Amino acid sequence: MTVEDLANQTGVSVRNIRAYQTTGLLPPPRLQGRLGLYGQEHLGKLELIRDLRQQGFGLEAIGGMLVNTPDGAWSEYSLVTHLFSKSFFTVEPSQRKAMAEMASHWGATASPAQKERLAKNGLYRPVEGDEVEMLSPSLERIGIQLAELGVSLDTVLDLQDDLVRHTRAIAKTYVEQLFLDLIQRMTKDKAPGADASATIDARQIAQMHAVFERLRPLAIGSITAAFPVVLQQEFDNGIKKRLKTGGKKR
Incomplete structure (x- = not known):
């Protein structure tokens, strides 16, 4: 394919294709005289870059991902990002809200x-003007109820920051040790005789989607199941520490 053919097939502009080559995300074409020709590996890799960019990943982050993606598996990973991107793991639709209203329940302006x-913190995505997209409206409603109990906005923000940091670490573990491991196992066994750049077939796609549909509630439910037990243990430990120190924070 010429660069124009590649652009037409992927929807990525010629300018961006050349920019990805300059930054090292995309390998240079094979030269035939003065004409640069692109193959299936370029196509698969560019589709993956395109899909990751559409999900909001920066070029530096994408570069790190590509380093860990097996050669010839670009099309498979592009397909996976398409199947499980944006909203696959979400359990509620997002909502828009003006940033100026975020502190109104505390009787103040943020x-x-x-x-x-x-x-x-990753729970709110800037949209336009002063508006943000709340990715977890339920969590925002919990914040409102905490405000009604007299919990300060800064304390709620501290809790949210800690929540995001720790749940992100758990999510990263699930993704790397469970989801990505399963993807690798399910995509490495191609049909006999298929070349390295061949995409997975419809049967494998259906199988992968079915497995992930079952794993999704298990991953989310495991947090809900473990947290009450850990919360009780930490509450008991906190009470004991306060009693030992005469009620003073440490």
């Missing part, structure tokens, strides 16, 4: 520092 924290 400070620039508080807005900055909201924008960085």
Whole structure:
């Protein structure tokens, strides 16, 4: 394929294709005289880059992912990102809200520092103007109920930051040790005689989707199942520490 053919087939502009080559994300074409020709490996890799960009990943992050993606598996990974991107693991639709309203339940206006924290914790996505997309409306409703109990906005933000940090670590473990491991196992066994760049067939796609449909509630439910037990243990430990220190924080 020429670069124009590659652009037409993937929907990625010629300019961006050349930019990906310059940054090292995409290998250079094979030269035939002065004409650069692209093959299936370029196509699969570019489709993966395109899909990851559409999910909001930066070029540096994509570069790190590509380093760990087996050669010739670009099409498979592109297919996987398409099947399980955006909303596969979400359990509720997102909602939009003006950033100025985020602190209204505390009878105040969010400070620039508080807005900055909201924008960085990953639960809110900037949309346009002062609006944000709340990716977990349920968590926002919990924050409102905490406000009604007299919990300060800064404390709620602290809790959210800790929640995101720890759940992200758990999610990363699930993704790397369970989901990606299963993808690798299910995509490495291609049909006999298929070349390295061949995509997985419809049967494998259906099988993968069915397995992930079963794994999704198990992964999410495991957090719900373990947290009450750990919460009780930490509450008991916290009470004991306070009694030993005369009620003072340590």
